[in-house]
Amino acid sequence: MTVTAPPEVDREESTGRVGDVVFAGISRGSAIVIMLALAGVAVFLLQQGLPALGNHGEAAYGKDNIWAFVWPLLFGTLLASVIAMLIAAPLAIGVALIISHYAPRPVAKVLGWLIDLLAAIPSVVYGLWGIQFLALNMVPVYKWFDAHAGWIPFFEGPVPNSGRTMFTAGLVLAVMALPIITAICREVFAQTPLMHQEAALALGATRWEMIRLAVFPYARSGMMSAVLLGLGRALGETMAVALVLAPTLIVSFNLITAERSSSTIAANIALNFGNASGSKIDTLIFSGLVLFVITFAVNFLGRSIAARGQRG
Amino acid sequence: MADLQTAQSLERQSMPLTGASLPRQAPLLAAVIAGGIAALIALLGGFGWVAAIFVAWLLLLVGLPLWSRAVEGGRRAVDRIVTLLVWSAFALAMIPLVSLVWTVLSKGVGILSSQFFNNSMRGVLGEGGGIYHAIMGTLIITALATVISVPIGVLTAVYLVEYGKTSRLAQVITFLVDVMTGIPSIVAGLFAYALFALFFGPGVRMGIGGAVALSVLMVPIVVRAAEEMLKLVPDELREASYALGVPKWRTITKVVLPTAIAGIVTGVTLAVARVAGETAPLLIIAGFTTSTNLDPFNDRMTTLPVFIFYSITEPGLHADAMADYAWGAALVLVAIVMFLNVVARVVGGLFAPKTGR
């Protein structure tokens, strides 16, 4: 429709020239705005966050120095995200395989569509479900672990009746990250060249042997980067954790208690920012800076693995 | 001579194509048996049904492959284990996702009423309030974020695809857009806060700040989507336009962008759906209030996600009533996001460029 009606040609050439210059300038300007915005993010965070380096005592929420404040939160962030990935990654690969290789074509199409929709559900809704439904239903499971595996430090009680524990937070993050990892893995699996899959089948491979011979080697870097991008999402996720965990500042591997469980950076900011003032704000912003650096590193790694996989 | 050859080839050419195999219904049969045994154990041992299902699954996971191994051999047994594991993973993954959707629907639908949509929470304790203020807040802040992000995002994509190509600046921008997609949403909120605090002093809360924070999250999504779509526009189209003596900027605005518009609209709609559900940055910069505020440049402004968050974390005396509000708001929010997603898909499907894939 657009080709058939070419715009009338400008009589004066200068109009075209001026228009070109202006339009090129505007679009380049937008690109530069993005650059400035990102520079702004970095500068403002540094400007507000770095003064917190000297914070201690009251300004660092009762800790001796800023690192003693950040470390437990960082630990909690990593712990929750790692739990989430340990649960979500295998399941997501399974679901992606179902969609790409196991389910009949029409079913697979609907499933893929469904997973995309689930990936769009806002995180606060996952958090709401986590605290009001999942946490309560996990209590008997935690109690069982406390009773039968309490000697393992992970599962030492007491189990809170609210079910608001580190493991619940990890579960909610896993449920959130699942559709994202699935979507990427599905894409990668679907792109596996048919000719290699047929080569495997023609050698007399079963379906699993075909996947092992032809799909996984091809998809390895894609799967890695999917998990890393999912991890990046889990690290930066605020609401789901903020709703489930209380803002505590301790380092603990315990997964099923309320008092002795760690919290995460993002959740801690969300829960404390409203009441914070003065140098406490700087402290919180500094922790946000730390979070930014970590997620950036993880995402960067994920993308570079994906890029390398595409070249190779 | 011929005999010898036949004999030799006979040895090599015995062709068992059948191989013993389990009947087609074997997995079903095994599942029923495993379920039966587990039910029996559960009855005798007094387990709950969750434990019974787990026991049944374990029995199936061990039993079916053993049976298969005895009849069909090791390779088929491994194949069956993997098939079982993959489907189990799928079932396990579906449980929380289905439960989530079901919980939101069943808990949220009860409170929906005209009062719920038309009232704010101003002065309301317990029942009788609504989420009008939060819906308006979400609409205003998301709309403002869209107004900021779309021109910047689309124009940047135009720069990357049409002007910058492989220039140094374009490479840097592409990298920065990558970085931006990974910014944790709470960090975007901190940025907006730091920016606005510079002008309005500490403790600043206003709707436009929320829009700025959401833009930081939205711009990279829009750039990515628009870039993909612009790259799909075939070069022949541009050349045809140049050949008619049309200047470049007119070619872009009258030929390239209209061709890619459906894809760009899809991308923008998905981006809107994504940021409409954001909570963390708004918590920080837009704040929370119980009354309706339609002025984004002045004072606090509540959105649906923030409303949900505070209804749960600071419910006050009427925790149960506030939880009902939260579920109702969650249902409305999910409905909005799903609606936007479906619209995006329909738009994308209807006007999909014929050149694509």
Add this chain to the structure above:
Amino acid sequence: MAKSIDVSDLNIYYGDFLAVEGVNMTIKARSVTAFIGPSGCGKSTFLRSLNRMHEAIPGARVEGKVMVDGQSLYEPSIDPVAVRRQIGMVFQRPNPFPTMSIYENVLAGKRLNAKRMSKSDADALVERSLRGANLWTEVKDRLNKPGMSLSGGQQQRLCIARAIAVEPQVLLMDEPCSALDPISTAAIEDLIAELKSDYTIVIVTHNMQQAARVSDDTGFFNLKATGEPGHLVEFNPTNKMFTNPDEESTEAYISGRFG
């Protein structure tokens, strides 16, 4: 005890679409049978139905009978995995596994079945298969290089080595030379002539000279009309096909008057 393939009344479908209709033929053991015909006439589809590779495409199905060694391939009791072990396949484009070395590529199929293979057995099998595919002298010093590092023609011979390493009875070749240059093509054709003493070979080709050079029997496939399913027009010894075919349309096609 001829290891022949008997096909009777075979209809091949993609979903509801009937791609090939009513094929009857007998493929003789230890001979080369070639299928020729214009593009899209279903000769590759038919070839893929001979080792149940056709099913790898979702929605694809088959009616009729394919008898190999007295067993009907499409009986419910037949295991498609076992079928493909016995009836190997070489594809149009060389497809060595990209992540594997030459050595691993040759062993890929064998490793699926043999739990543990001693190093010397494995070495012997690799050498035997590569010699069988006329590739040994070219690659014996770089067996640990990736399979993708070879030239196109070498890759295709590697794929043949990989296929014969599992010791199949029948080798199906789907236009094995269409992506290769003339010298590589000649190498593959020589190889086919040698393999024929051990294997039943079925080859699909677009190149009529190739069919004339390598095959003992030739089948000519054609579409009845545009939009109609493909069918087998004529099946005869290659000599007869190329000198005195029964059907007029065969002669027209072979002499280049259409298609």
